[in-house]
Amino acid sequence: MYERGLSRTFTLALFLGPALVGAALFMVGPILASLVLAFMHWDLLTPMRFAGLANFQRLLHDPDFWGALRHTLTFIVGYVPLVMVVGFLVALGLNARIPGRGLLRALYFLPVVTSWVAVGLVWKWLLNPQYGLLNNALGTIGIQGPAWLFDPYWAMPAVILTSLWKDTGFVMTILLAGLQNIPPEYQEAAAIDGASGPQLHRFITVPLLAPALFFALTISLINSFQVFDQVYVMTGGGPAGATTVLIERIVKGAFSYSQMGYAAAMSWALFLLVFGTSFVISRLRARWEP
């Protein structure tokens, strides 16, 4: 900007060099390599062979991939609406003037900062069918709790509920920031005009909160397509493969079966899902806020 010639080039290299080398080696390089790999057969031992579209064709007929995709979508369909609605309600509640508001906000945010592996294990213990806190609590009100993570039917709902617990504070915080940006005059004006509580939220709060809602929704969707840590720790994909998810399938493909090309193809399928979803959301958003 200020210096000329050689010294200018040197300064530029000094500031940008580390980032460029890092990006080439650890970000952009691997992305391009992955794109090439998706069209190759490679087991790490024998030389790479060109595969054409074989990896993608295989993906279309691979029951394990479709199973993992189905479980991931089940997770998304259960988790995303829940976390958005609960996060929204908690944000509304904690935006009002209530006693202990600061403490409550901190409590809801607490799980967000913790490691998934750690709290996944805590929940595995809480959900223990016999000695766990949850089933014993249910027992005291006369409900026989299910075997949760050991039951193919209940394992996914258990993972979804645990994820709801962990991420409610995340959605809440984003929406709280949005709520605080809404001038109170708008709501007061609507209240003066006789709007009831629900009407107030439907016609004033939600439209003005749209940017924050869309941000929270997009992040939640992107992250839930990549759900992995909690599943790995809590169920390991079980019982009977009922909770295998996409990332797990890709990791297994690459690191257990050494199918580097096929794993890359699956990862690009995941990319398309994430990208497509973000695109649709951004379109909806554009229509919502012209």
Added chain:
Amino acid sequence: MTTQLEQVRERPQAARVRRSRSNWPVFILLALGGLVMVLPFLWMVSTSLKPSTDVLTLPPRLIPAQPTTDAYTQVAQSFPLWRALLNSFLVAALTTLGQLVVSAMAGYAFARFRFRGRDALFTVFLGTLMVPFAVTMTPLFIIVKQLGWTNSYAGLIVPAMFSAFGIFLMRQFFLALPVELEEAAVLDGSSTLNTFWRVMLPLTGPALATLTVFSFMASWNNFLWPLLIVSDRNLMTLPLALATLQGVYPGQTQWNLIMAGTVVTVAPMILVFLLAQRWVVEGVTTSGLKG
């Protein structure tokens, strides 16, 4: 006229009274929710303070009858847990330091330097943010393996030092600072590096704080990458150590030992959160990062 005005004045007051009265059910619900948020942590600490004989009791006791720290000593005997704590600290601290230096310098270059292809280059950086880790994971593993960095601190730290989000955050912050500051410094004969270091960087405190929290937390809680490149127990970070610990004890899971491990993993992050709440919230929400 006057009656109308009075009505206008009265209405919001009435609304406020109504709202504050109806706040009690809301408060009770939220407080119950808050209890649900902390209960797992209390249960975790409680279990970790129980002797092995008291873990599997019915009904479960929330407060241990005879609290003991035996579980912590026992788990450390069979597994390098304290080493994992040290590793986590070391890896998170160095990753964060690296990310701050790389992001601040590159962010400054993108914000202030004029050079050919700058905007295209920046778009490439931003573009990498859209690509899931699963896509780069395999080639990244192969590169790190070629460098001889599997089972090493370098493998855990160096690739994580480069963050498109960090560069983006710093660039935005530098763009918002007035150019006049630098022009004055340059007129006084200050070099670019000197201007950056003495004039500009000290002004980026909030951005650096946000990035520090983001980077430290991401590193502390990262699981998949260490899982791929570390198998040596002495190099494991806490999440990987915990996941491995789960399989260490044959037969019935020793929940008090596992919970001792989770306390060691979770407590430092909670401490960071309590000490730097504002920056933690900022770091998490601006990046969309979730542990």
